[in-house]
Amino acid sequence: MLKQSLQQKLLQKLSPLQIQVIKLLEIPTTQLEQRIKEELEKNPVLELEGESRDSEEEEEPVAENDNEKDEMSIDEYIQNEDIPAYKLSARNFSKDDKQEDVPFSSGTTFHEHLISQMGLRILSERQALIAEYIIGNIDEDGYLRREIDEIIDDIAFSQNVEIEEVEALEVLEIVQDFDPPGVGARDLRECLMLQLKRKDLNDPLIQKAFHLIKHHFEEFTRKHYDKIEKRMHLETGELKAILDEILKLNPKPGSSYSNPVTKTIQHIIPDFILDIEDGKPKLSLNNRNVPELRISHTYSEMFEDYQANKKNQSKEQKEALMFVKQKLDSAKWFIDAIKQRQQTLMTVMQAIVDYQYEYFLEGDETKLKPMILKDIADRTNLDISTVSRVSNSKYIQTHFGIFPLKFFFSEGLQTDSGEEVSTREIKRILQDCIENEDKRKPLTDDKLAKILQEKSYNIARRTVAKYREQLNIPVARLRKELQ
Known part of the structure; x- marks a missing residue:
């Protein structure tokens, strides 16, 4: 039975400016220049500070009738939707900008x-x-x-x-038939099968490797070698030869793309620069490749003139006027969004520097305090989601190296003596223990918890398991190696 009812909902709608800011916050400096270039190409009202798109028009003779001149400019704009691309130039870095050798990528991706x-x-x-x-x-x-x-x-x-x-x-x-072999796979199993198909399937060893991955992949990932030997009726030593063949395959075929002519060299371009001046950290944005933008004077004046003469305009002129207004609004929103992005980035990063002040002075990791997104959100009065967007895919260059912002965030716990330490320290101990373990008898999570307890870190087995998973380290059974 259909039933009608009235219902009130409280919905929050984002303004075009808010949407622009959110999108721009998410992208790092490496992508911001391209994003600005795209906006310049599609909106003729937007132009670089110090450059004018209308210089050629200024050289032409002034029309006797101002309205006719403006009408011609509007018509030309409407007829020509393909706006030419303008070269971006770095015009707003200061004279003391030390990032003269900011790396960039070239070549084919x-x-x-x-x-x-x-x-x-x-x-x-x-x-x-x-x-x-x-x-x-x-x-x-x-x-x-x-x-x-x-x-x-x-x-x-x-x-x-x-x-x-x-x-x-x-x-x-x-x-999936493209190079490198295994590309386009939807999971690891398909990736390995695609690579094995490129090999000689008439080879009995390759045939068995393909059969193992196709029909016994779960046992393979769990290292249940005894079950595989039994189900595939393999002779002693035969499984090791098959596994050796599988281990020759690349689980990440994209990473094998190492042709020096065609591979893009991945460089990190820092979003922030931190220097030490007079013994204190000084933070700045890396704005070297972020050009200053402005509204075109020609289009803004054109819009004002047409607004003053609304009464005698044709339908086409009114539509053109509306179109230019939309472009003007879009340009203003974009410029404001860029400014808000820069301000928000500086606000968040400065709060991180202040919170981790002692660490940023020397780069001593033992002085890195436990810090979560909420700590910075509380200090800046920003939403946690905003802090998260700023922290994602952003880097800072310091006098002791370049780091992703996520590096500075970690939970904390207390030792037996009551001292608060970062979970990063715990993870480093776990990683060291696992790297030095006997691979014939890997350390279980229980044993790792006992080792940490002996070092005064009161941690439960389930917490050890969580940290191990965050380090992308498999369980002990999967770390066992055949001798």
């Missing part, structure tokens, strides 16, 4: 390498479209991390093209 291989295949227009979307969703390790149906939805939404799942899977098989 891993994804461009994959795209280039499309030209070696005979693909229809639809297949090429699907292939580009699939490649765009392959991560740096070489894996396809999104579901096929999600990629199909993306294509439908952005390109208005309906794709059948079977069609997308056929294209995925083509991409």
